[in-house]
Amino acid sequence: MKLVFATHNQxxxxxxxxxxxxxxxxxxxxxxxxxxxxxxxxxxxxxxAVLKTEHIRNHYGLNCFADDTGLEVSALNGEPGVYSARYxxxxxxxxxxxxxxLKNLSNVTDRSARFKTAIALSMDLQSVLFLxxxxxxxxxxxxxxxxxGYDPIFLPxxxxxxxxxxxxxxxxxxxxxxxxxxxxxxxxxxx
Numbered sequence: 001m002k003l004v005f006a007t008h009n010q011x012x013x014x015x016x017x018x019x020x021x022x023x024x025x026x027x028x029x030x031x032x033x034x035x036x037x038x039x040x041x042x043x044x045x046x047x048x049a050v051l052k053t054e055h056i057r058n059h060y061g062l063n064c065f066a067d068d069t070g071l072e073v074s075a076l077n078g079e080p081g082v083y084s085a086r087y088x089x090x091x092x093x094x095x096x097x098x099x100x101x102l103k104n105l106s107n108v109t110d111r112s113a114r115f116k117t118a119i120a121l122s123m124d125l126q127s128v129l130f131l132x133x134x135x136x137x138x139x140x141x142x143x144x145x146x147x148x149g150y151d152p153i154f155l156p157x158x159x160x161x162x163x164x165x166x167x168x169x170x171x172x173x174x175x176x177x178x179x180x181x182x183x184x185x186x187x188x189x190x191x
Contacts, residue, residue, distance in 0.1 A: 001023060001024050001025065001063075001188075002024075002025045002027060002062070002063070003020075003024055003025070003026055003027065003063050003064065003065065003123070003188075004026075004027045004028070004029070004031075004032055004056055004060070004062050004063065004064035004065075005017075005026055005027070005028060005029075005064070005065060005066070006029060006034075006038065006052040006053060006055070006056050006064050006065065006066035007028065007029065007066070007067070008028075008029055008030070008037070010028070013026070013028050015168075016181065019181055019185060020185060020188075021185070021188070021189055024188060027062075029056075032056075032060055032062060034056070034059070034060065038051065038052045038055045038056075038066075039051065039055075040052070040068065042082070043082060044082055045068045045069065045070045045081065045082055045116055045117075045118045046068075046118040046120070046129060046131070047082075048068040048082065048118075049066050049067055049068040049118040049119060049120035049129070050066075050120045050127070050129070052064075052066030052068070052120070053065060053066045053120045053121065053122035053127065054122070056122070057122045063122065063123040063124065064121075064122055064123075065119055065120060065121040065122070065123075065184060066119070066120055067117055067118065067119045067120075067177070067180065068082075068117070068118050069084070069115065069116065069117040069118075069176065069177060070082055070083075070084040070115075070116055071084045071101075071113060071114075071115055071116075071149075071150050071154070072113060072114050072115075072116060073101070073105070073111075073112075073113040073138060074110055074112045074113065075105065075108045075110045075111065075112075076104060076105070079104070080097070080101065084097070084149070084150070085097075085149075087100055087101065088100040094148060094149050094150070097149070097150065098142065098150060098152065098153055101138065101150070101153070102138075102140065102153065105138055111137045111138045111139070112135070112136075112137050113135075113136055113137055113138050113154065114133055114134060114135045114136065114176075115133070115134045115136070115150075115154065115175065115176040116131065116132070116133050116176055117131070117132040117133075117176040117177045117179070117180040118130070118131055118180065119131075119132075119180045119181065119183075119184050121184060121187070128187060130180045130183040130184050130187070131180060131183075132175070132176040132177060132178065132179030132180030132181070132182075132183070133176055133179070134156055134174060134175050134176040134179070135156070135157045136154050136155050136156040136157050136159075137154075137155050137157070138150075138153050138154065138155075139153050139154075139155050139162065140153075141153075142164070143161075143162045143164060143165055144161070144162050144163070144164025144165035144166075145164060146163075146164050146165065146166065146167070146168070146171075147163045147164040147166075147168075147171065150163075151163035151164035151171075152164035156174055156175075159174070163175065
């Protein structure tokens with residue numbers, strides 16, 4: 001079975017490729033000649049994942065899946081949410097995003113947050129959505145040098161290490177993306 005993973009991020013592609021069973025041939029956007037950036041204009045994380053799969057289905061006619069992830073902070077009404085990657089502005093870095101989030105939470109006691117990953121699958125003219133959620137809180141200072149994005153300030157519930165202090169295997173075991181990927185893999189292998 002051939003399946004397109006709608007991403008240009010080669011690190012994410014390799015990580016996902018290792019998780020899939022051998023009978024699934026995973027193709028990247030580059031492999032199918034898709035060099036354009038697929039617009040992420042939905043107002044939800046789930047909507048952005050679906051937009052990416054619809055783009056591949058409509059323009060290339062191939063079975064595919066796509067993901068989108070966001071950090072939702074309770075005290076900020078779910079911000080940064082769908083804007084997690086560009087919270088501090090379109091051309092800003094993860095460091096800038098963390099700085100803005102910590103500033104916005106500087107006088108806030110409720111620091112509960114959650115990471116959410118949505119994976120949309122479009123296969124054989126059917127669409128399925130998988131959600132992975134990891135509950136936690138935002139700490140006041142960065143800890144750890146692993147991971148990426150908001151990992152240095154996200155402390156998962158029940159743990160004493162931030163995502164940036166955990167090994168990749170530990171983060172995948174308890175994290176949002178790992179949870180959503182396991183649902184996708186179970187769906188793909190049950191048939």
